[in-house]
Amino acid sequence: MSHRTENTFRQFDQRKANVYAKVRPDYHPSVYDTIINQHTSTGGQLGTLIDVGCGPGLVMHTLAPHFNHAIGLDASEGMIAAARSANLVTGSSESVRFEVGTAEELTRDVSHQVQEASVDLITVANAAHWFDMPKFWESAARVLKPGGSVAMWTSGEIRVHPSVPNAAAIEAAMYRIEEDHLTPYRHAGNELVRNGYVDLSLPWTLTPPVNEFDESTFLRKIWNLKEEFFTGSRELDLDTFEKIMGTGSAVVRWREAHPHDVGTERDVVKMQRREIERSLHEGGVNEGEERVRGAYAPHAQ
Template sequence: MSHSTENTFRQFDQGKANVYAQVRRDYQPSVYETIVNQHTSTGGQLDTLIDVGCGPGMVLRTLAPNFNHAIGLDASEGMIAAARSANFVTGSSEPVRFEVGTAEELTRDLPHVVQDASVDLITVANAAHWFDMPKFWQSAARVLKPGGSVAVWTSGEIRVHPSVPNAAAIEAAMYRLEEHYLTPYRHAGNKLVRNGYVDLPLPWTLTPPVNEFDESTFLRRVWDPKEEFFTGQREVDLDTFEKMMGTGSAVVRWREAHPHDVGTERDVVKMQRREIERLLHEGGVKKGEERVRGAVQGVVLVVKKRA
């Protein structure tokens, strides 16, 4: 699958980045524990962490206290501005550093920030599908210490939790609406997410391969939709549902192409909401009590640089 450059979130200003941070969920402790345990059990150290595609810094809020030094990189100046305003710190009480930078170059354009072969762990949360992965793996091999790790994860396709009344009908209706309206606004990266990173290029699947990484220690851990991949995976009202769905890249691109429909009954998310309301009522939910709960099949990949 070809690489598709991400320009939607890259163009966010700080205001949009703050809204994104408010409605996006953090990941369950089990996600972070899986990453740190796999990294340390295979000899990884906890000195320097880089989170790539860090957005407003959510991952570093949780992971940075495990490390002495932590850096967040994102191609969006708006995302970095939002992250800097959060004032996260590391386990050594050092402020987390946030810089505008790309996955393909990592810190080559920021030599004052970190040196080659000095990073213990690189994390990438719901962003690798926008990277030029051959270039990313080459850069990761350059900046990681021997025995360092790369942890990449995605939440996959959002499903309707079976506990929601009329869940099967709601999921089918959302699928139809998304296929009809959003298909032209999905990039190759969106497809990688929907299939759980099955086709995400890995160092040993490239031509030529990036031989610094060890396939024998590769970990792929899947969270079943019945497990919770995000914190706060509870029922939400439909106002919150609209805000959350509005942060999806395909929805953002649809809205950019249909500015006069945004917020009206012709808005793609508003149409989803109305259909969900109708089907909840059909399932016995009273007006004013409409709530939904999502489920995802999360996937974590951990790749190790040879010691």
């Protein structure tokens, strides 16, 4: 799959990044526990963490306290500004450092802070689908210590939980609206997310392979419907649903192309909301009681 540079979030200013940070839910503690446990069980240490594609710094709130040093990298100056405003600290009470940088040039971007072969864990939360993966793996191999780890995860395809009244009709309506309106605004990276990263390039699948990574220690975990992937209730009121869906890159691009429709009944997310409301009412839900439960097919690897 050819690489396409992601420019949607890269162009966010701090205001947009703050909105993104406020709306996006954090990952459930079980996600972070899986990462730390897998890393330490294979010999990984808790010295230095780098979160690549860190956005407004969401992951650092939970993971940075496990480490002595932590750096967040993102290509968006707005996202980095938002992350810095949180004033996060590590387990050694050192400030988390947030810097503008790219996944493909880790050594160049952080060389004044971190030497080669000095990073214990690299994390990538819902961002690897925008990377040039061969360059990323080569760069990651240079900065990781022996025994270091890379952990990356994605939310996968968002589905409607089968317990929701008229769930099949809601899913069909959402899919139809996506296909009719968002298809021109979905990039290859969006498809990688929908497929749960099953086609994401791994070090040993490249030509030539990046041999510094040990395939025998590889773990792919799929969260099932009984497991929480995000914090908080899976039940969402439709106002919250609109806000979360509005942070998706395809929706952001659609809204940039249709500025006069944003927030109106012609807004693509508003269309989805109206279809959800209609289907819920048909399923016996009273007006004012509309809520949805999300079911995910998330992956970590």
